[in-house]
Amino acid sequence: MNRSFKRSFTVACSTGLMLSALAACGGNGENAGADNEAENNASGGNNTAEENNGNNAEGNSNGEGNGEVAGELEIQYFVGGYGDSWWQEVISDFEAEYPDVTVTHHAGPNINDEMRSRWVSDDPPDVVYIDGAGSSETQMVEDGQLMDLTDWLSEVETADGEQLEDSFIVDPATYDGQIHSLPLVFDTWGTWYNAAQFEAEGYEVPTDFDSYMSTMGEIQDNEGIAPFVTTGQHPYYFLRGVLTPAFGAAGGDELLADIVTGEEGVWEREEVVAQMEKVAEMQEAGYIDDGFGAFNHTQSQMNFLLGDNAFIPVGFWLPNEMAEDTPEDFEYGFIPSPMQDEGEPYAIVPDLRPLAIAENADNPDAAKAFVEFVFTQEYATLFSEHTGAIMNLEGVDLSENENVPDYLIEANAMINDPDQVQIYHRPHPMSADLETPIGDSLTALMLGTITVEEFIEDAEAATADYRGE
Template sequence: MRPRWISGDTPDVVYIDGAGSNERQMIDDGQLMDITDFLKDTTNADGKKLTDILISQPTKYAGDKNYTLPLVFGSWGLFYDKALFKEKGWTAPTNWSEFVQTSEQIKASGISALIHTGVYPYYINGGLVDSAMVAANGGDGSILTKQASLEEGSFSGPAVQKALSQVEELVKKGLIDPGAVSLNHTDSQIQWLQHKAAFIPSGLWLENEMSKDIPSGFEFGFIPSVAQDAGQNSIVIPYTNTIAISKSAKNPEAAKAFLQYAFTEANAIRWAELTGALMNVKADLTDTSASEVVKEAMGFFNSDKTTVAPVAVLNADVEKAKQDATIALATGRITAAQWMERLEAAAAKARK
């Protein structure tokens, strides 16, 4: 695909997903059409207003411009085996102190509390750190948007400090699997499936991805966030894969018509049944053949005890700096202060 974008011979509609694709970069490169006005009052094929039926609203760039429309919706979070928890008498945590308490019980029983994908630290960022920052910010997700727009100080406020100190607490209490730092996603997920660890941060695609290796009797459990104080709302850190129209599309009208056709409830149900993932359209999945963990997650998204954070896409350099800093923090090699220093420096550099 890349040569076609470089030479200007682009497709009309692009689905942005997979290695090497980054919507912020495509917007910076001036490749995507500004669809702000189109989204404002367009309706789908059923005559419903498009933005009304979306679970996650389109990400705003440069203030209030839209270039992309989230097509696939999912959530980061922590996963655990319900059957194992039942057998051992552990309870699924709903806030930070419960999480630490349960984790210490788990550790005392001889297995690791938390394993994660150290080679790709965005797993622990998505499943633990980001929701911790939003929770520490009183459930206000704008902190992530501010970070994505590289605002000065957005990586070093008290909310960030609190979230990072929670990671430090896990390190200090030895609750993170010592081997996790060198594991890629399949390695860490396999070990979690084999009960070498109780919790793993990942996304809703997990069950599908590992479907061949799930031991019998394993029951997927999903918790969107654990960092909140007792009584606070759970935080959902969503991930989306977006669809967009090329700036140099030859048939922009047909492209828009395709979006109107795609974003319907009927298509969302069909999507969930075929892929096991969620389309970014509010649809009733109860009677469908979508997987249990997806239905459980849908329950969280619809609950008023849950806050869905906005989708924020970091600049690629800052994203890398964040991953490096997080893995260094999660192995106890740097402090929270150093994490913040690194990120502020990376953001300052990217602002230029």
């Protein structure tokens, strides 16, 4: 495994590591749904501390606070595929542990847009969970919005008696040696398919790009569908779910670092051009749904579940987010996106969802207390139970957990086998200022309106702008 993993990525259990997460929706989801105020009861938006205590009177504390942490604590978190029942329970327990703290939380599927004016006016909430469309950890660091946690983290001991900085599966992102966020959720993007259909029809599960193209061709011929779909409204799904691991497989950690930092000439490198030509090959074969440009993430996922398409790149939040819409005969299958060359292992790049404290937090003491409170074995286990995903915390034993889905067990076995999967690491996520223009050009390439050469020119121009040239 990659050196970025301090230890073997294993959650001890016969039922398997819940390598899920992430993300978009559960992790990187787009803004969708009713406004936050209308969703207070449904998705936990903007409830007050008094309401929270009433909703869950069974806290994990006797209510005796330590007398050191008090006042109002504001928390912002995105609600997507993971839901927010875990947040509700954690916040209620925190209030029981710290009765002198009044927690106000701002939550919902559109929360990043709704809270934007607060951040711009230097009146942010104290704690923010960075996830969903409209959020960018790197952008927030570049804009000076997040507190430097480097020194504080070196001193934090969890309630389990462990040094927090030594307890992560994957270390926090660093920016010029500084830490501004702590990775809460471990996710990875990959490619999903209907395992029941593949078994019934005898379709080969791809193991590399050549077999991927072969299987898509067979499906196209037999089913009369475009095999691949994604969301064109949010092109970062393809960029993170398909291209990022492809670049990892082609050039390792060094290439990934050069891409996210906007190194001059990076998109012109031979190994990068080769991956973009694979995308063009998919488009020219007619394997990419030509309507994807108009699809939001929910529509693309529904089309996939209904059999209009056979493959979709999404994070591990997909089954949880689409639980109510999944057909009874549908069986989730997952593989790391198969863009690597024949004979090479699958590639995975961890995609983390962090917690951070605002640089201008009104109550930094309560904010730090909350962050410490969250990172425990107890709440990591509860996170898996509530979301079907995992927290970025080592040593969580899920061996007796009966709610671990089969696809996670299978994914765990695969990802922990270095003969099948190589894990790569990037220093931090790509800034929105760079990801957005590249994503726009990527959509054009996938629609066939520009060539690979034109895409490369656009990408290089975007990196030059990002560098301020």
